Amino acid sequence: xxxxxxxxxxxxxxxxxxxxxxxxxxxxxxxxxxxxxxxxxxxxxxxxxxxxxxxxxxxxxxxxxxxxxxxxxxxxxxxxxxxxxxxxxxxxxxxxxxxxxxxxxxxxxxxxxxxxxxxxxxxxxxxxxxxxxxxxxxxxxxxxxxxxxxxxxxxxxxxxxxxxxxxxxxxxxxxxxxxxxxxxxxxxxxxxxxxxxxxxxxxxxxxxxxxxxxxxxxxxxxxxxxxxxxxxxxxxxxxxxxxxxxxxxxxxxxxxxxxxxxxxxxxxxxxxxxxxxxxxxxxxxxxxxxxxxxxxxxxxxxxxxxxxxxxxxxxxxxxxxxxxxxxxxxxxxxxxxxxxxxxxxxxxxxxxxxxxxxxxxxxxxxxxxxxxxxxxxxxxxxxxxxxxxxxxxxxxxxxxxxxxxxxxxxxxxxxx
Amino acid sequence: xxxxxxxxxxxxxxxxxxxxxxxxxxxxxxxxxxxxxxxxxxxxxxxxxxxxxxxxxxxxxxxxxxxxxxxxxxxxxxxxxxxxxxxxxxxxxxxxxxxxxxxxxxxxxxxxxxxxxxxxxxxxxxxxxxxxxxxxxxxxxxxxxxxxxxxxxxxxxxxxxxxxxxxxxxxxxxxxxxxxxxxxxxxxxxxxxxxxxxxxxxxxxxxxxxxxxxxxxxxxxxxxxxxxxxxxxxxxxx
Numbered sequence: 252x253x254x255x256x257x258x259x260x261x262x263x264x265x266x267x268x269x270x271x272x273x274x275x276x277x278x279x280x281x282x283x284x285x286x287x288x289x290x291x292x293x294x295x296x297x298x299x300x301x302x303x304x305x306x307x308x309x310x311x312x313x314x315x316x317x318x319x320x321x322x323x324x325x326x327x328x329x330x331x332x333x334x335x336x337x338x339x340x341x342x343x344x345x346x347x348x349x350x351x352x353x354x355x356x357x358x359x360x361x362x363x364x365x366x367x368x369x370x371x372x373x374x375x376x377x378x379x380x381x382x383x384x385x386x387x388x389x390x391x392x393x394x395x396x397x398x399x400x401x402x403x404x405x406x407x408x409x410x411x412x413x414x415x416x417x418x419x420x421x422x423x424x425x426x427x428x429x430x431x432x433x434x435x436x437x438x439x440x441x442x443x444x445x446x447x448x449x450x451x452x453x454x455x456x457x458x459x460x461x462x463x464x465x466x467x468x469x470x471x472x473x474x475x476x477x478x479x480x481x482x483x484x485x486x487x488x489x490x491x492x493x494x495x496x497x498x499x500x501x502x503x504x505x506x507x508x509x510x511x512x513x514x515x516x517x518x519x520x521x522x523x524x525x526x527x528x529x530x531x532x533x534x535x536x537x538x539x540x541x542x543x544x545x546x547x548x549x550x551x552x553x554x555x556x557x558x559x560x561x562x563x564x565x566x567x568x569x570x571x572x573x574x575x576x577x578x579x580x581x582x583x584x585x586x587x588x589x590x591x592x593x594x595x596x597x598x599x600x601x602x603x604x605x606x607x608x609x610x611x612x613x614x615x616x617x618x619x620x621x622x623x624x625x626x627x628x629x630x631x632x633x634x635x636x637x638x639x640x641x642x643x644x645x646x647x648x649x650x651x652x653x654x655x656x657x658x659x660x661x662x663x664x665x666x667x
Numbered sequence: 668x669x670x671x672x673x674x675x676x677x678x679x680x681x682x683x684x685x686x687x688x689x690x691x692x693x694x695x696x697x698x699x700x701x702x703x704x705x706x707x708x709x710x711x712x713x714x715x716x717x718x719x720x721x722x723x724x725x726x727x728x729x730x731x732x733x734x735x736x737x738x739x740x741x742x743x744x745x746x747x748x749x750x751x752x753x754x755x756x757x758x759x760x761x762x763x764x765x766x767x768x769x770x771x772x773x774x775x776x777x778x779x780x781x782x783x784x785x786x787x788x789x790x791x792x793x794x795x796x797x798x799x800x801x802x803x804x805x806x807x808x809x810x811x812x813x814x815x816x817x818x819x820x821x822x823x824x825x826x827x828x829x830x831x832x833x834x835x836x837x838x839x840x841x842x843x844x845x846x847x848x849x850x851x852x853x854x855x856x857x858x859x860x861x862x863x864x865x866x867x868x869x870x871x872x873x874x875x876x877x878x879x880x881x882x883x884x885x886x887x888x889x890x891x892x893x894x895x896x897x898x899x900x901x902x903x904x905x
Contacts, residue, residue: 256789261773268773567769570730571783572758572835574751661730664721664765664843 253580257573262584265557273589276553280593280640281600283546287539287636288601293608294535295632296625298528302496303625305524306517308461310370310401310490311499314360314512316348349485356510360491365502368492370397373476375487379469380440381431388427388469390441392476401492404457404470410435411455418472420454424465428456441469443479451475543639546593547647550586554651558582565655566663575656582655586648587641594637601636602628676739677839677871678727679703683736685722685894696722697894700736704839709865709872711885719894720875721843727873728761728841729753741838758786762832762840762870764861766847768824770816776803776827777812783835795834802830805867806860822853829860833868840865842874846881858884 266273327336350356353371360369373392378385395416399405404413404422413422421441423433433439433453441449451471458465477483489512493502499516507514518525558565565578609626685697696719704710714720725731726738729745738745740760748756757763762783770779778785780799784792803809806826808819816824825845832840842861846854858881865872874885882888890898 256792257785260785261771264771264773563767563769564771567763567765568771568782568786569754570728570757570763570765571786572754572756572761573786574754577786661725663769664725664730 252583253574253576254584255577255580258577258580258584261568262581262588265561265581265585266588269553269557272553272556273592276549276589277592277596279549280546280590280644281597283539283542284594284597284636284640285601285604286542287639288598288633289604290535290539291632291636292601292605292626292628293624294531295629296627298531299627300625301524301528304461305521306496308402308459308464309517309520311493311496311517312491312503312506313515314350314489314491314506314510315487315515316350317511317513349482349487350489350512351483351485353486353489356489356512359510360489360506363506365493365495365498366491367494368397368400368490370394370401370490370492371473371486372398372488372490373473373480373482373486375444375476375480377444377469377479378442379427379431380442381433381437384431386427386431386467388441388467390443390469390471390476390479392471392473392479394473395470398470398490401490402464403459404455407457407459409456409458411453413455413457413470416454416470416472418475419451420471421451422455422457422470423453424468425456425458426462426466427469428453430466441471441479443481445481447479447481449475449479543643546590546640547643550589550644551647551651553589554582554585554648555654557585558651558655561655562658563663565658566660569658570660570664578658579652579656582652583645583648586644586646586652590641590644593644594640597640598633598637602633675706675742676703677706677708677741678873679739680727681737681739683723683726683733683738685719685726685731686734695894697726697733700891700894700896702889702896704871704873706838706871707865707869709862709886710874710889711882711887712873712875712889712891713877713879713882714891714897715877718891720891723891724841724843724873724875727839728763729757758783758835760838762835762837764825764828764832764840764842764845766844768816768821768828770824770827770831772816775813775815776808776819779816779827780830781834782831787835791835795836799830799834802833802864803827805864806830820853822849822856825849825853825857826860829857829864833864833870837870839871839873842872844875844877846876846878854878854881 328334357369357371360366370393375390377388377390379388395414399414409425411422416422421439427433435453435456437453439451439453441451443449471479473486477485480487493499496517500518503514503516503519506512569575569578605626605628608624609622611623612620613623614620680703681701683697683700684695686693686695700723712720712723722731726733729748740756745753745756771782774782777799780803781792781796784795800809800812803812806829808823808826811819811823816827819827829845832842845861846857849857861872861874862884864870876882889896
């Protein structure tokens with residue numbers, strides 16, 4: 252490849268002279284780039300929304316008490332030189348597994364650069380009483396400020412508050428409130444699995460749009476939940492939010508190795524969501540690869556036609572001293588410029604379409620107008636789309652360019 | 668400008684032979700050809716169809732390699748040059764005129780004439796532009812500098828090709844039947860221009876032609892027959 256005044260000026264003139272063909276090819280490349288930017292962004296946004304909806308109401312990773320699997324004494328290494336094991340016979344309690352020493356693990360979890368939020372949770376089934384009516388609910392005790400960064404309750408409140416929740420307060424979902432005819436400041440009674448009773452006041456009603464959360468969930472303070480569920484100072488799990496929720500499996504595995512917990516990722520709990528998203532990704536990638544290959548063929552075909560049509564001119568240029576590399580460079584530069592101009596048209600067009608799409612709004616939960624599409628234009632995607640298109644342009648140009656470089660001027664002069 | 672037919676040799680061929688091999692069949696075309704062309708000479712190579720004159724010109728123009736023998740251009744032996752070296756030699760020392768003009772349709776008349784300079788680089792092109800404008804003016808195309816080749820007649824296109832052959836200040840211009848594709852009148856105009864430009868610039872010309880009238884107006888005629896030089900005679904100029 253040799254870039255010079257000669258190769259650049261001849262390549263530019265070829266493109267300008269065949270402006271109709273050039274514009275068509277630029278159009279094909281532009282559409283390919285536009286499709287990459289548009290589809291990847293909208294599909295990516297939709298996937299983020301789906302995953303966001305799934306993970307919006309649950310932690311990315313839940314750390315639970317590790318399952319204790321006893322090892323038979325006969326399995327321990329024995330014989331001369333083997334370590335000596337000392338133990339005692341204990342009866343493992345059945346019931347709610349809990350994490351007693353959770354406070355000592357919090358600093359280590361918070362220091363992990365991948366982890367953004369750590370929230371201790373005491374959760375268990377309970378009955379909610381209002382007068383004679385009874386409903387089975389999930390009582391979840393949290394430190395409100397921490398947990399709100401995992402499940403957005405505060406911003407979805409219809410009434411009251413969540414972050415200022417104190418002992419004796421509960422915050423409930425709108426469906427539960429509606430079904431039970433509960434209003435703000437109503438007095439309720441919760442009965443835990445061990446019969447422990449707790450009188451509470453409704454301090455907030457929220458609507459997240461997630462049925463699971465809006466229907467059977469009752470939030471209360473961590474201390475109240477520990478009391479209701481008879482956990483003492485223990486908790487039942489630690490909720491974790493991480494930077495990249497797609498990395499939940501990897502982070503969960505790492506945590507399970509370094510800490511005495513069972514780490515369950517949201518992906519493990521929702522395998523179908525992840526599989527569906529993966530299949531969607533593959534389909535979109537196939538479409539995009541086909542589009543970009545079609546653009547490559549477009550560039551290759553225009554340059555093959557160009558080389559065939561300019562057989563004599565190429566011959567005379569070589570007779571005048573142009574080297575094979577210079578001749579090849581002319582056509583590679585043409586492929587590069589066609590792809591570059593295609594990107595220059597396709598990327599702004601893609602951004603424009605996405606901007607228009609991001610302004611489309613519709614009523615969401617609570618009647619608020621929210622964007623229909625989750626559009627986040629990623630500069631790396633734009634750079635990647637341009638990179639792919641330009642690489643395809645140059646590769647597509649390479650074969651006609653090689654043919655041009657190999658033209659024998661003597662054959663041209665002979666007229667054959 | 669002077670005409671220096673007795674100057675140092677611009678090109679010298681010694682024992683040059685050429686045999687083409689195709690599908691195992693050998694076809695000898697040139698046999699032990701030796702001659703030299705001195706600086707400033709205007710030489711015509713004549714011969715019948717298939718006599719080997721175009722092959723000879725291709726070897727002189729480094730577009731083809733001899734099977735045997737040596738070729739010296741401006742004192743340098745060119746047999747050992749690789750493709751890049753041969754391209755460099757063509758770019759710096761040689762000019763070409765072919766039967767067909769082969770002008771580039773995307774470029775105007777002046778740009779076409781400057782094409783060998785464009786290959787050499789922008790600085791060289793800038794230095795030659797004035798001279799090429801003057802030469803195009805001299806051949807009667809001063810008012811058509813911005814025209815595209817398609818807007819010119821066949822004779823005018825070949826005149827541009829003649830001017831183009833001088834763009835890189837070559838030591839030697841090789842012309843292969845430059846009037847062969849033109850009518851008699853246009854052919855005469857182009858030939859006269861070549862003679863004039865050769866005389867004006869002092870450039871050495873070797874022209875392959877089958878037109879005896881033009882050949883007789885050259886300084887010297889090399890007659891070639893069946894791949895061998897039959898006669899190399901100095902003509903008597905009027």
